[in-house]
Amino acid sequence: MTDLGPLIPRNRAIHPVPYDPDYKTSVPRSPGLPLLSMESTPSEETGPRFGHSLLGALDNNLILNFTQGAAPAIGERILMHGRVLDENARPVPHTLVEIWQANAGGRYRHIKDNYLAPLDPNFGGCGRTITDENGYYEFLTIRPGAYPWPNRANDWRPMHVHISVFGHSFGQRLITQMYFEGDPLINRCPIAATIKDRSQLDRLVAPLDMSKSRPLDFLAYKFDIVLRGRRQTMFENKLDGM
Amino acid sequence: MTQLLNTLTETPSQTAGPYVHIGCIPTFAGVTGIYPQDLGLSPIQDGAKGEQITITGSVIDGTGWTLRDAMLESWQPDAAGKFPGHPNADPAVTGFARFAADKDSGEFTLRTVKPGAVPARNGAPQAPHISLWIVARGINIGLQTRIYFQDEDNSQDPLLARIEQRPRVDTLIAKKTGPGQYRFDIRLQGDNETVFLDI
Numbered sequence A: 001m002t003d004l005g006p007l008i009p010r011n012r013a014i015h016p017v018p019y020d021p022d023y024k025t026s027v028p029r030s031p032g033l034p035l036l037s038m039e040s041t042p043s044e045e046t047g048p049r050f051g052h053s054l055l056g057a058l059d060n061n062l063i064l065n066f067t068q069g070a071a072p073a074i075g076e077r078i079l080m081h082g083r084v085l086d087e088n089a090r091p092v093p094h095t096l097v098e099i100w101q102a103n104a105g106g107r108y109r110h111i112k113d114n115y116l117a118p119l120d121p122n123f124g125g126c127g128r129t130i131t132d133e134n135g136y137y138e139f140l141t142i143r144p145g146a147y148p149w150p151n152r153a154n155d156w157r158p159m160h161v162h163i164s165v166f167g168h169s170f171g172q173r174l175i176t177q178m179y180f181e182g183d184p185l186i187n188r189c190p191i192a193a194t195i196k197d198r199s200q201l202d203r204l205v206a207p208l209d210m211s212k213s214r215p216l217d218f219l220a221y222k223f224d225i226v227l228r229g230r231r232q233t234m235f236e237n238k239l240d241g242m
Numbered sequence B: 001m002t003q004l005l006n007t008l009t010e011t012p013s014q015t016a017g018p019y020v021h022i023g024c025i026p027t028f029a030g031v032t033g034i035y036p037q038d039l040g041l042s043p044i045q046d047g048a049k050g051e052q053i054t055i056t057g058s059v060i061d062g063t064g065w066t067l068r069d070a071m072l073e074s075w076q077p078d079a080a081g082k083f084p085g086h087p088n089a090d091p092a093v094t095g096f097a098r099f100a101a102d103k104d105s106g107e108f109t110l111r112t113v114k115p116g117a118v119p120a121r122n123g124a125p126q127a128p129h130i131s132l133w134i135v136a137r138g139i140n141i142g143l144q145t146r147i148y149f150q151d152e153d154n155s156q157d158p159l160l161a162r163i164e165q166r167p168r169v170d171t172l173i174a175k176k177t178g179p180g181q182y183r184f185d186i187r188l189q190g191d192n193e194t195v196f197l198d199i
């Protein structure tokens, strides 16, 4: 089926630490023993594929998808866009990207969220799209509000959008968060601070992108996503039996 | 100085947080009307070949408390060990499922067909297994593990063979509780901590 090599092993040093006392919920939920490291197998190298037929016309428009176009969500209109690439700098085409976020006041449409900020009757808070042949994706949404959360006595999440990406291999599966350039809460957030290498955290901060901003309509923020790549050499063995 | 590698580095993970259900399984979270249905409701369709099985379990933290907010994904081949996309794969097996801990009990349920064996890259036989990925608030990078089966021969599996502390192998093996019924609990930390994978 493919003559690609195994997945490139994950560099765990660029990722957040699993255990971080400043993010209290991680304390009882982080493994205490080392992970078992092994070369990938077809179980990790294959993965679910989703076709463009999955998508509805408004799936990547969070301003309109909750009311199916009847009324727009409240908030600052933004375009969130970028490319999904792999570690070999190749685009990852036709892969599912899902996002979810709070509304403009910082409130999620969720039974567990009882923050003072009101729900927006026109905002659901999720969207999805599939990258094009160049790995490109975009969402039209509103800028999410910052919100307080129960951790230390006065912790606030910076404005952020949660992002889930599949890639083409189950071993590439990634969930992360996009932050916004200039938000002073990023430096105070214990969840952002689970990434100990500041230059890696910076990679989650989307810059304002005036080249994609549409006059009198929306600002744009650019967010590229890199998934694990696969090792390819002329010495790579062909897969047996696949 | 040297030449530049011109390779990229993987984007760092962040926790899926408490509201992952809104993004991944919105109907389950009560956000309806955006998508017709949640993605990954079942890894099989009517007519899938093989033994129908049900796996139930829960995700337990280091204090012994069962998580109510975990979300899991599974990926597996069909009963003959072929993944979707393979020319001979069972068209009724999509292989992918998303399921969540029950918000009251914390129990999850996966209904599927028992997967066939898939060889490793070097052709070595692997015992039948389902790949699992677990995310939740407090989990900063998704946890990978595998479900093997008590009633299969797991003795030659190369991954299980790599586990030094032999009693820990047991944490990856679903226990048979009845015909077609299995139990698989995931312990994030502490006694009988599940073996998590870097693979």
Ligand SMILES: [Fe+2]
Residues within 6 Å of the ligand: A101, A102, A157, A160, A162, B017, B019
């Ligand atoms: Fe959030």
